[in-house]
C-alpha cells in the first residue's frame with residue numbers, strides 16, 4: 001500500500017536530508033567485519049537477520065559503528081531499494097521531534113502554513129533508523145509504540161490515521177534495560193524494538209582488525225588530502241593495537257586522519273600502553289568474559305608481540321632478505337618462515353603489510 005501523497009515542502013528544521021539508499025560512506029564489508037572472531041559473530045548474525053523484516057536494536061559504545069551497520073542492514077533488507085531515513089533523536093529538540101517524525105497538516109500550529117510529511121512517511125517501504133532511541137521522551141515513546149504495533153500514525157492536526165510499512169532499526173549506546181528499570185523507557189516499546197539485538201564490540205576487543213582498518217583509513221585520507229600513502233611502522237602498529245580506544249572506530253579514524261596530515265600519532269604515543277597489564281591483556285584479546293586476565297596467555301602474547309617487532313626491524317635492516325635475517329637472528333630459515341607466517345607478516349606491493357595472525361597471507 002502506498003503512503004498518502006503530499007506536496008514536496010522544505011523542512012522547518014535542518015533538512016532531514018534526502019532519504020538515501022544506504023550507500024553513503026559505507027566501507028567495504030571486509031573492512032567493516034575485519035578478521036576478529038567478535039566481528040565474525042556479528043556478521044553471521046547480521047546475515048541471518050538483515051533480509052527479514054524484524055526490528056533490530058543495534059547496541060555498542062559510542063563510535064563502534066552502529067550507523068555503519070544500520071546502513072549495511074538496510075542495503076541487505078527486503079526494502080533495500082526504498083529509502084533509509086535516519087532520525088537522530090537527541091539532535092532534535094523534544095517539541096520539534098514530534099512534528100519532524102510524524103509531520104503536520106496546514107494550520108496544526110502557529111507557523112504551519114503548509115502541510116508537511118514527517119520522516120515516518122518518508123521511510124515508507126524503506127527503513128526508519130532511530131538513532132539514540134534511549135533519548136526519546138515518554139510522549140513520543142507511546143506514539144512510536146503505536147506505529148510499531150499497528151503501522152499507523154497521525155500527522156499533527158490530522159483527522160485520520162495513515163498507514164505505512166517499513167523496517168525499524170534503532171541504535172543506542174545506553175543500557176536500555178537499565179533505562180526500563182529506572183522507569184525512563186517503556187518496557188513494551190523496548191520489547192518491540194528489541195526483537196533481535198546486534199551488539200557491536202568495542203575496538204579494544206577486536207585489536208586484530210586494526211591493521212585492516214588502518215589500511216582502509218590511510219588510503220581514504222591519503223587520497224582525500226592528496227598526501228603520499230605512508231604505511232605505519234611496525235612499532236606504531238603495535239602501539240595502536242595495544243591502545244584502549246575509548247572513542248572506538250571514530251577515534252581510530254581521527255588518529256589516522258591526523259597521521260596523514262601531521263605525520264604523528266600523538267595521542268596514542270602519549271599513552272605508552274605497552275607497560276600496563278591491561279594493555280598486555282588487550283593485545284592478547286585475552287580478557288575473559290568474567291574479567292580475568294590469565295597471566296600465562298597475556299605473557300605469551302606479549303612475547304609474540306615483542307618477537308614480531310624484533311623480526312620486522314631486522315627484516316627492514318636487511319632489506320627484507322630473509323636468509324640474512326635468519327642468520328642475524330640466529331634461527332633457521334625455516335623457523336623464520338614459520339614465524340613470519342604465524343605473525344601474519346608479509347610484504348605487499350613494495351610496502352610493508354602487517355596482518356592479523358588469523359588473516360590469510362596476501
Ligand SMILES: Nc1ncnc2c1ncn2[C@@H]1O[C@H](COP(=O)(O)OP(=O)(O)OP(=O)(O)O)[C@@H](O)[C@H]1O
Nearest residue numbers: 027031032061062063064065066067068173249250
Ligand atoms: N567497520 C568500519 N570500518 C570503517 N569505518 C568505520 C567502521 N565502523 C565505523 N566506522 C567509522 O567510524 C565512525 C563512527 O561510526 P558510527 O557513526 O557508525 O558509530 P556509532 O556507533 O554510530 O557512534 P555514536 O554512538 O557516537 O553515534 C564513522 O566515521 C564511521 O565511518
Ligand SMILES: [Mg+2]
Nearest residue numbers: 066067131171
Ligand atoms: Mg551513531
